[in-house]
Amino acid sequence: xxxxxxxxxxxxxxxxxxxxxxxxxxxxxxxxxxxxxxxxxxxxxxxxxxxxxxxxxxxxxxxxxxxxxxxxxxxxxxxxxxxxxxxxxxxxxxxxxxxxxxxxxxxxxxxxxxxxxxxxxxxxxxxxxxxxxxxxxxxxxxxxxxxxxxxxxxxxxxxxxxxxxxxxxxxxxxxxxxxxxxxxxxxxxxxxxxxxxxxxxxxxxxxxxxxxxxxxxxxxxxxxxxxxxxxxxxxxxxxxxxxxxxxxxxxxxxxxxxxxxxxxxxxxxxxxxxxxxxxxxxxxxxxxxxxxxxxxxxxxxxxxxxxxxxxxxxxxxxxxxxxxxxxxxxxxxxxxxxxxxxxxxxxxxxxxxxxxxxxxxxxxxxxxxxxxxxxxxxxxxxxxxxxxxxxxxxxxxxxxxxxxxxxxxxxxxxxxxxxxxxxxxxxxxxxxxxxx
Numbered sequence: 197x198x199x200x201x202x203x204x205x206x207x208x209x210x211x212x213x214x215x216x217x218x219x220x221x222x223x224x225x226x227x228x229x230x231x232x233x234x235x236x237x238x239x240x241x242x243x244x245x246x247x248x249x250x251x252x253x254x255x256x257x258x259x260x261x262x263x264x265x266x267x268x269x270x271x272x273x274x275x276x277x278x279x280x281x282x283x284x285x286x287x288x289x290x291x292x293x294x295x296x297x298x299x300x301x302x303x304x305x306x307x308x309x310x311x312x313x314x315x316x317x318x319x320x321x322x323x324x325x326x327x328x329x330x331x332x333x334x335x336x337x338x339x340x341x342x343x344x345x346x347x348x349x350x351x352x353x354x355x356x357x358x359x360x361x362x363x364x365x366x367x368x369x370x371x372x373x374x375x376x377x378x379x380x381x382x383x384x385x386x387x388x389x390x391x392x393x394x395x396x397x398x399x400x401x402x403x404x405x406x407x408x409x410x411x412x413x414x415x416x417x418x419x420x421x422x423x424x425x426x427x428x429x430x431x432x433x434x435x436x437x438x439x440x441x442x443x444x445x446x447x448x449x450x451x452x453x454x455x456x457x458x459x460x461x462x463x464x465x466x467x468x469x470x471x472x473x474x475x476x477x478x479x480x481x482x483x484x485x486x487x488x489x490x491x492x493x494x495x496x497x498x499x500x501x502x503x504x505x506x507x508x509x510x511x512x513x514x515x516x517x518x519x520x521x522x523x524x525x526x527x528x529x530x531x532x533x534x535x536x537x538x539x540x541x542x543x544x545x546x547x548x549x550x551x552x553x554x555x556x557x558x559x560x561x562x563x564x565x566x567x568x569x570x571x572x573x574x575x576x577x578x579x580x581x582x583x584x585x586x587x588x589x590x591x592x593x594x595x596x597x598x599x600x601x602x603x604x605x606x607x608x609x610x611x612x613x614x615x616x617x618x619x620x621x622x623x624x625x626x627x628x629x630x631x632x
Contacts, residue, residue: 204317210243211302212297223322230600236605242255313336326377330380344382347402350445392547393543423533430510436510447518515544531588
């Protein structure tokens with residue numbers, strides 16, 4: 197009988213771990229939790245905003261100048277806040293309309309880990325891809341595994357396509373200047389996990405990462421949190437979505453246009469949006485032009501349990517994204533038993549499954565097709581019940597955080613085996629199994 201494989205010691209890096217916006221904080225929380233329950237030792241090094249961990253003692257705060265805090269974005273720090281050359285470079289990049297956090301966090305993390313090689317077996321980078329990682333690998337001798345959720349080139353290209361002026365396009369190109377660095381670093385990391393086959397193909401095509409370096413490990417849903425609430429009544433005509441109002445990729449504008457079309461036949465239809473528009477957002481103006489002021493409600497800053505209650509009140513959940521690398525909102529809605537209407541953008545079909553069985557799928561950016569699917573779902577209680585039940589089964593059978601952790605550990609061990617030369621540079625059979 198072979199000896200059991202020893203637990204691993206993981207230095208996990210996340211440059212911003214926001215627990216309430218975007219998927220990085222959620223991914224960090226649950227991956228760290230499941231890895232710990234599997235017996236591994238995880239230390240999370242994070243910049244602001246910090247993640248909410250199940251085991252808070254695992255967090256090592258890596259404070260930045262916090263230039264994008266919600267109450268004071270693009271702030272000018274006080275002189276005494278500048279303590280290192282990294283601080284100076286971080287502020288200078290922001291002043292040049294760039295986004296410095298991936299670079300500056302990676303340099304700070306490298307300083308923290310430089311003398312701790314004996315404390316950890318490897319570094320796991322959650323899509324920071326800053327230049328400090330190359331120094332960690334080439335100078336400090338760290339094995340590094342990356343998580344690449346999806347290519348940020350998609351965000352950049354969609355933002356540019358929706359830019360309303362030459363000045364806006366110029367500032368967006370400056371903002372996304374960090375992508376050149378990220379692509380260089382991503383190509384230097386020998387092994388990545390990504391969350392879908394769609395992301396795997398697009399990362400290889402758009403970021404130049406060799407496809408054999410990319411391995412699919414889907415993310416999951418916490419079934420102890422996201423589930424039906426039978427005691428809560430559905431609200432007739434209630435639609436729900438989770439969308440950053442000012443990110444074109446999330447598709448809120450096409451959804452609003454669809455809602456206006458649906459309400460011509462179903463005036464009770466209305467929308468709850470988990471999120472909020474930023475200052476000077478174009479979304480409130482669109483809502484006003486479409487006559488939807490009384491039909492759209494934005495909800496933000498609420499607990500996860502309240503979000504689950506909102507799912508319970510919804511007759512239909514919608515994922516209108518033009519592109520997704522995965523879609524946590526889709527799988528969370530499905531786990532709650534809510535029927536989902538989604539697009540075929542990116543990996544959304546990989547999550548939702550078969551059109552007409554576990555959800556309804558329409559082309560991205562097509563308000564007419566989306567409106568037709570919403571009318572169909574809202575007008576057919578039998579269809580809603582059947583699709584909601586089938587989607588729940590799919591979510592809970594296919595997407596679990598324990599499976600995410602197990603698949604990730606296989607790639608940790610494959611990385612270490614490749615590094616030691618034990619497998620002659622070839623991926624292990626066990627690691628290959630996590631690619632669907």
